[in-house]
Amino acid sequence: MSELCYRCFKPKSACLCPYIKEADTGVKFLILMHPKEAYHQRTGTGRLAALCLKDSEIQIGVDFTHDAKVNALLSDPQYEPYLLFPSPQAKNARTVEIPPGKQLLVVVLDGTWPCARKMLRMSANLQALPTLSFVGTYRSAFTFKREPSEECLSTIESCHYLVKELQTEGKAKICDVSSMLTVFQKMVAHQIVSEHQRKEAEANGVEDSFHHRGRS
Secondary structure, eight states: OOOOOOTOOOBBGGOOGGGGOOOOOOOEEEEEEEEHHHHTTTTTTTHHHHHBTTTTEEEEOOOOTTHHHHHHEEEEETTEEEEEEOOOTTEEEEEOOOOOTTTTEEEEEOOOHHHHHHHHHHOHHHHHHHOOOOOSSOOOTTTOOOOSSTOOOOOOHHHHHHHHEEEEHTTSSOOOHHHHHHHHHHHHHHHHHHHHHHHHHHHHHHHHHHHHHHHH
């Protein structure tokens, strides 16, 4: 097993840290990570997003109704909290209003769509939040992973496009967030190579097994 980098949680041979550049967007991100995403996913774009965004943090769980940390942030008067989630009532970078003296707090559900929906369904405090979505329509570059629909984005892509739209509307600090997509693209490229190598190894294993049986 390859030794891991305990910052980006990738094999040290494919460490993404050299491509990570922290950006101060003036927006606070709270990334709520499903346990499956935290402990069993190979991609982990929520963790990468947090590394790229200053003033961001991760909480792991499914039901956040009574999560003290989450509730403290949601009720903190310095923040104006929104849940990044598509809905007919969702605001966007153009229509969202941030009262003077407050900081936008974006809550992001990090998990597969079924996991994200379960997190929202179980968390009464998240259901009470106003929702935020995108002005534009985007397509994911997650070429090795099938999404439920074309509009579905990875967590790091979602955060990147939201920040860019907020910057356009003067609701986030102007800063360079391009490293978010650079990190994502490097991760995708590595996963494609790894998947190809895995399939080759499996095919060779089957072939070797066949030849071994033939010689017995």
